[in-house]
Amino acid sequence: MGRGKFKGKPTGQRRFSSAAEILAGTSAARPRSFKQKEAEYEEDIEEESEEESEEESEDESDVKKKGHEALIEVDNPNRAKPKTLKARDLDASKTTELSRREREELEKQRAHERYMKLQEQGKTEQARKDLDRLALIRQQREEAAKKREEEKAARDAKKVDARK
Numbered sequence: 001m002g003r004g005k006f007k008g009k010p011t012g013q014r015r016f017s018s019a020a021e022i023l024a025g026t027s028a029a030r031p032r033s034f035k036q037k038e039a040e041y042e043e044d045i046e047e048e049s050e051e052e053s054e055e056e057s058e059d060e061s062d063v064k065k066k067g068h069e070a071l072i073e074v075d076n077p078n079r080a081k082p083k084t085l086k087a088r089d090l091d092a093s094k095t096t097e098l099s100r101r102e103r104e105e106l107e108k109q110r111a112h113e114r115y116m117k118l119q120e121q122g123k124t125e126q127a128r129k130d131l132d133r134l135a136l137i138r139q140q141r142e143e144a145a146k147k148r149e150e151e152k153a154a155r156d157a158k159k160v161d162a163r164k
């Protein structure tokens with residue numbers, strides 16, 4: 001009988017391994033040669049790790065170059081792999097230089113602190129102007145307070161005269 005437009009794959013039925021077959025190592029999921037392949041794979045990993053440790057001790061010049069790099073020596077600083085530093089290799093006495101922006105930011109902060117210190121002491125032009133303005137305001141307030149007292153005394157005197 002026809003299957004229609006969509007035909008199934010001719011792979012047949014799936015075969016599942018039983019628990020006994022899995023324990024015996026004869027399951028369909030693991031071929032008989034699996035242990036041999038696994039042993040070869042582990043040996044390859046061990047060899048690679050040994051080679052890597054040897055490569056770390058040797059120079060980087062043994063690296064296989066691709067394309068035209070084998071013919072022409074290319075010195076591209078952007079392409080160089082960053083060298084990782086370990087904590088024990090770091091030099092604690094070596095200080096890192098600040099970038100231009102960081103230096104300018106520090107200078108700006110120090111200048112502002114100096115200015116504020118002079119401002120508190122009253123040695124800057126702005127501080128002098130502020131102090132002069134404050135003195136003028138105090139004088140005006142004192143005059144206003146005297147005037148209010150005189151007016152109040154005058155009102156009290158009027159009240160006293162009106163009662164008499």
